[in-house]
Amino acid sequence: MSERRTQILEAAVRVIAQDGVRGLRVEKLAAAAGVSTALIYYHFKDRSGVLYAALEHINHRAQNYTEPAGSDPRARLEAMLLLELQNGEHVRETSIAWGELRASAVFNPDLRTPLRTTTDSWNADIETLIRAAQAGGACASDRDPAAGAERLTTLVEGLSERWHSGSLNLDRARQLLIGAVELELG
Secondary structure, eight states: OOHHHHHHHHHHHHHHHHHTTTTOOHHHHHHHHTSOHHHHHHHHSSHHHHHHHHHHHHHHHHHHHSOOOSSOHHHHHHHHHHTTSOOOHHHHHHHHHHHHHHHHTTTOGGGHHHHHHHHHHHHHHHHHHHHHHHHTTSSOSSSOHHHHHHHHHHHHHHHHHHHHTTSSOHHHHHHHHHHHHHHHHO
């Protein structure tokens, strides 16, 4: 990816996190990225192109900071989920922009398919770790890993929304997530 395209996508994530999807205007994005509107149209064709590319960029950002180390699947699973709840500006901005895109999909059906694809991928990653933990005897093997993955990723998104909105502090959100992992995996 070109440096300019990355610069524009980083600005798009900031604008979406600050002003929501409806606040993302090409002129505003150009100003935030320090480029011309023509350059944005050159790279993304239109506002929808910016949204789809921003969603993909958000996913790559999240993958970069949620890849846990280690070989124990249960520990990796817990770490991967907890890494979504960090107080770093980059992580918060990514999480808030993701929530804005998800909320916007209620009114913008065109965003539903790429959001669903991304969500399915995240669920599959968590399901794989649950299955590996079950196979290794590190958790209850009589539970449906796909359902468990969906419950846990849904919880992370909800906890993140509450934390970002001030309804819950970060330590409490992380405690609740750890408790849920324990309950889910047994």
